[in-house]
Amino acid sequence: MSRRLCRLDEIPDGEGIGFSLDREEADRLADGHLQIFVVRQGGQVFGFANSCPHLSSPLDWIENQFMTADKTRIMCATHGAQFRIEDGHCVSGPCEGEALAPLRVSVRRGAVMLDGTTGA
Numbered sequence: 001m002s003r004r005l006c007r008l009d010e011i012p013d014g015e016g017i018g019f020s021l022d023r024e025e026a027d028r029l030a031d032g033h034l035q036i037f038v039v040r041q042g043g044q045v046f047g048f049a050n051s052c053p054h055l056s057s058p059l060d061w062i063e064n065q066f067m068t069a070d071k072t073r074i075m076c077a078t079h080g081a082q083f084r085i086e087d088g089h090c091v092s093g094p095c096e097g098e099a100l101a102p103l104r105v106s107v108r109r110g111a112v113m114l115d116g117t118t119g120a
């Protein structure tokens, strides 16, 4: 069963926001990740574990600051790695070639839903 995260309009377009899951939700829907985030692109959403492939730190050093200044990429605040929004692939920085752990998220009746891991 999916978990409702928020309303779509609670995420500013082009930005991302983070969520904390409880242990049961994390194990069931997010491969054990307790911290996740969702990026909005218009009516579309993209979800990832909030864990940088470089050192497993959260990406948002300042809460909910997940994006580059021009909002075209996800950025890790710790060492500046940049990731594609559509698939979390790291295109520059110390973990170039690696990727964020993707999660299945969707928008249903205006609500952002966490549906599971992409492999589930």
Ligand code: FES
Pocket (backbone or CB within 6 Å): 052, 053, 054, 055, 056, 057, 076, 077, 078, 079, 080, 081, 093, 094, 095
């Ligand atoms: S921890 Fe993310 S770039 Fe180093």
